[in-house]
Amino acid sequence: xxxxxxxxxxxxxxxxxxxxxxxxxxxxxxxxxxxxxxxxxxxxxxxxxxxxxxxxxxxxxxxxxxxxxxxxxxxxxxxxxxxxxxxxxxxxxxxxxxxxxxxxxxxxxxxxxxxxxxxxxxxxxxxxxxxxxxxxxxxxxxxxxxxxxxxxxxxxxxxxxxxxxxxxxxxxxxxxxxxxxxxxxxxxxxxxxxxxxxxxxxxxxxxxxxxxxxxxxxxxxxxxxxxxxxxxxxxxxxxxxxxxxxxxxxxxxxxxxxxxxxxxxxxxxxxxxxxxxxxxxxxxxxxxxxxxxxxxxxxxxxxxxxxxxxxxxxxxxxxxxxxxxxxxxxxxxxxxxxxxxxxxxxxxxxxxxxxxxxxxxxxxxxxxxxxxxxxxxxxxxxxxxxxxxxxxxxxxxxxxxxxxxxxxxxxxxxxxxxxxxxxxxxxxxxxxxxxxxxxxxxxxxxxxxxxxxxxxxxxxxxxxxxxxxxxxxxxxxxxxxxxxxxxxxxxxxxxxxxxxxxxxxxxxxxxx
Numbered sequence: 001x002x003x004x005x006x007x008x009x010x011x012x013x014x015x016x017x018x019x020x021x022x023x024x025x026x027x028x029x030x031x032x033x034x035x036x037x038x039x040x041x042x043x044x045x046x047x048x049x050x051x052x053x054x055x056x057x058x059x060x061x062x063x064x065x066x067x068x069x070x071x072x073x074x075x076x077x078x079x080x081x082x083x084x085x086x087x088x089x090x091x092x093x094x095x096x097x098x099x100x101x102x103x104x105x106x107x108x109x110x111x112x113x114x115x116x117x118x119x120x121x122x123x124x125x126x127x128x129x130x131x132x133x134x135x136x137x138x139x140x141x142x143x144x145x146x147x148x149x150x151x152x153x154x155x156x157x158x159x160x161x162x163x164x165x166x167x168x169x170x171x172x173x174x175x176x177x178x179x180x181x182x183x184x185x186x187x188x189x190x191x192x193x194x195x196x197x198x199x200x201x202x203x204x205x206x207x208x209x210x211x212x213x214x215x216x217x218x219x220x221x222x223x224x225x226x227x228x229x230x231x232x233x234x235x236x237x238x239x240x241x242x243x244x245x246x247x248x249x250x251x252x253x254x255x256x257x258x259x260x261x262x263x264x265x266x267x268x269x270x271x272x273x274x275x276x277x278x279x280x281x282x283x284x285x286x287x288x289x290x291x292x293x294x295x296x297x298x299x300x301x302x303x304x305x306x307x308x309x310x311x312x313x314x315x316x317x318x319x320x321x322x323x324x325x326x327x328x329x330x331x332x333x334x335x336x337x338x339x340x341x342x343x344x345x346x347x348x349x350x351x352x353x354x355x356x357x358x359x360x361x362x363x364x365x366x367x368x369x370x371x372x373x374x375x376x377x378x379x380x381x382x383x384x385x386x387x388x389x390x391x392x393x394x395x396x397x398x399x400x401x402x403x404x405x406x407x408x409x410x411x412x413x414x415x416x417x418x419x420x421x422x423x424x425x426x427x428x429x430x431x432x433x434x435x436x437x438x439x440x441x442x443x444x445x446x447x448x449x450x451x452x453x454x455x456x457x458x459x460x461x462x463x464x465x466x467x468x469x470x471x472x473x474x475x476x477x478x479x480x481x482x483x484x485x486x487x488x489x490x491x492x493x494x495x496x497x498x499x500x501x502x503x504x505x506x507x508x509x510x511x512x
Contacts, residue, residue, distance in 0.1 A: 017159075017160030017164050018160075018280045020164045020167065021163055021164060021167040021280075022280045024171045024172060025167065025171050025273075026274060026277060027338075028171050028172065028175075029273070030338065030339045030340070031175070032044060033266065033270075035175075035178065035183045036183050036184070036185070036188065037120070037263075038263040038264075038267065039118065039119070039120055040121065040184075040185045040266075041270070042116075042257075042263060042264075042265045043116075043189075044266075044269075045257075045265060045266055045268075045270075045273075046116070046133075046257055047133050047189070048269070049250060049253045049254060049257065050104070050137050051137050051140060051141070052253075053246060053250055053254070062144040062145065062147075062148050063148070063373070064089070064148075065085070065086065065089055065145060065148035065149060065152065066149075066151050066290070066291060067152065067290075067291070067294050067373065068085055068152070069082075069148065069149050069152025069153055069210075069291070070153075070291035070292075070294045070295050070298075071294065071295070071298055073152070073153055073295070083211065083212060086149070086211060089145060090145060093142055093144070093145045094142070096141075097138040097139070097141060097142040100137070100138050101135050101137065101138030101139075103134075104130070104133065104134030104137060105131050105134040105135070107130075108130035108131045108133075109127050111130055112126040112130050113127075115257070115258050116257065116258070117258070117259075117262055117265075118262050119261060119262065120263075121185065125184065125185055125186060126185070129185045129186060129189045132186075132189040132190060132192070132193050133189060135193055135196075136189065136193045139193075139196040139197060139200050140196050140200070142200055143199055143200045143204075145207075146200075146204050146206065146207035147159070147207075149210055149211065150206050150210065151291065152291050155210065158206065159206070162206065166195065166198070166199045166202070169195050169198065173191070173195075174188060174191045174192070177190075178191075249412075251393055251400075252399075252400045252408035252411070255396070255397055255400040255401060255408075256268060256404070256405065256408065259401060259404075267347070268405045271335070271348035271349075271351045271352040271355070271405070272351065272352070272355050272405075274327070274335070274338075275327060275352045275355035275356040276355070276359065277327075278320055278323045278324050278327065278356060278359040278360055278362075278363060279359055279362065279363060285312050286366065288312075289308060289309070289312045290370055290374065292308060293305055293308060293309065293373070293374035294373065294374045294376075296308065296374070305374065306432070306435070309367065309370070310439060310443050310492075311492050312367070313364065313367050313444065314443045314447060314490045314491070314492045314493070315492070316363055316367070317364055317443060317444050317486065317490075318447055318451075318486040318487060318490055318493070319483075319486075320360055320363040320364060321360055321448045321451050322482040322483045323356075323479070324356050324357060324359060324360025324361075324363075325448075325451055325452055325455055325482050326478050326482050327353070327356035328357050329455045329456070329459055329478060330455070330474060330475045330478050331348075331349040331350075331356065332345050332346060332349035333345075333465055333471035333474050333475055334471070335348055335349055335352065336468060336471050337469075337471035337472035337475060340468055350406055350409070351405040351406060351408075351409050354406070354409030354410060354412065357413055358409070358412040358413040358415070358416040358417075359416075361416035361417055362419075362420075364444055365419050365420035365424050367424075368381075368423075368424045368428060369381055371427070371428075371431055371432065372427065372431065375431065377431070380427050381427070384419070384423045384426075384427070388415065392414075392415050396408060396412075442491060446489040447486045447489040447490055448486070448489075449489070450485040450486060450489035451482045451483070452482070452485070453485055454478075454481035454482055454484065454485045455478045455481060458474075458477065458478055458481065
């Protein structure tokens with residue numbers, strides 16, 4: 001019972017934090033464009049993309065430390081072995097951060113002058129911003145080691161509070177810095193650098209409290225990479241699949257950053273970022289259940305692991321599915337209510353709609369990866385992603401170059417539809433025979449279909465909104481009726497409500 005409550009608290013804390021972080025990050029975007037200009041915001045979008053590409057240097061180490069931390073707390077790994085592994089990974093993380101950050105610093109001039117299409121900003125300022133980006137990206141990536149320790153130890157509540165604080169300093173407090181020193185790219189990225197340092201220090205202190213003390217060890221930890229050798233197969237499998245995944249998900253953004261004027265790229269980034277809010281739905285769930293699934297598998301509790309897996313799928317289908325349907329159905333009124341720019345909303349809505357549907361398929365389809373992660377067998381994930389990349393990466397490049405953001409959006413939707421409908425079924429068949437059909441129809445399809453009906457009925461009535469307030473009201477109403485439909489299709493939600501009702505009735509009977 002205590003374990004279930006802990007998981008529920010972790011998921012709720014993650015959701016509260018992620019919703020806040022995402023909401024703050026998205027709500028301030030129109031202010032960035034208003035006070036800094038679309039070109040500077042294009043640099044912000046490029047900065048976000050660089051952080052994603054930097055994960056290529058991770059080599060699967062961040063998920064590995066998270067999984068091994070969960071295994072350590074599950075009693076599978078000794079204290080000495082865990083400390084030796086952490087020290088070895090620390091050396092590797094520091095080395096990669098230095099190499100990666102230095103590389104971005106040295107390439108800053110080439111990127112600013114030969115890749116980005118800058119029209120108004122001084123090139124000197126862009127080059128300087130790129131150099132600061134290189135350092136900031138390296139520092140934020142270095143925090144992945146310590147974040148993995150905290151996540152693997154399932155200390156999600158404290159981590160969630162910390163993430164919310166950092167997001168406030170990063171997205172909101174930056175306006176105080178720019179008000180004092182000027183609304184320029186230089187001030188913006190210097191502020192991000194300072195916050196990246198603070199974030200790294202905070203994560204380091206949090207992880208240090210969770211590590212077993214050296215006093216409790218019967219021998220010195222030592223300095224050796226030998227503890228990593230048994231994990232190389234798992235880590236390299238994650239590294240390859242992550243690399244392929246980044247290529248699939250970020251190639252369109254990389255290509256478009258070189259072909260679009262920086263100002264237009266800023267608007268494209270804005271639309272994709274709003275649709276990317278759906279991906280936040282999977283973040284808290286994956287952070288909470290991946291170590292739990294790994295722990296349950298290590299303890300041999302198969303039935304409990306599958307129950308957690310299916311309940312979490314329904315939760316993501318309810319929230320993620322409803323969010324995707326709402327964004328896709330009400331893309332234009334949402335963008336208009338948010339920015340107040342009808343022309344921007346009309347141009348960005350088709351792109352946002354495609355990415356929203358694709359992201360909705362992605363967050364639900366990602367569960368087959370969580371299952372493989374828990375079992376320590378990523379072979380099928382590796383094969384599937386590698387085959388997908390061979391066919392689809394050239395398609396992304398072609399679509400982005402010839403059809404811009406719309407073309408990239410259609411390819412993104414196609415990638416995730418194929419992965420969800422076909423490859424997910426194959427993985428379930430291999431790892432958990434007999435699970436897929438009940439998972440697909442009971443935990444996903446029924447919920448999504450019932451979530452779609454209310455918004456579609458609302459749209460079919462031909463309701464339009466001419467003001468920002470009415471547009472916002474339309475989006476909120478559409479989202480609420482979509483969630484209501486999704487809840488009606490969830491067996492987990494119904495069981496929880498029936499149990500709560502029975503419990504309250506029993507208490508009333510006892511009181512009477």
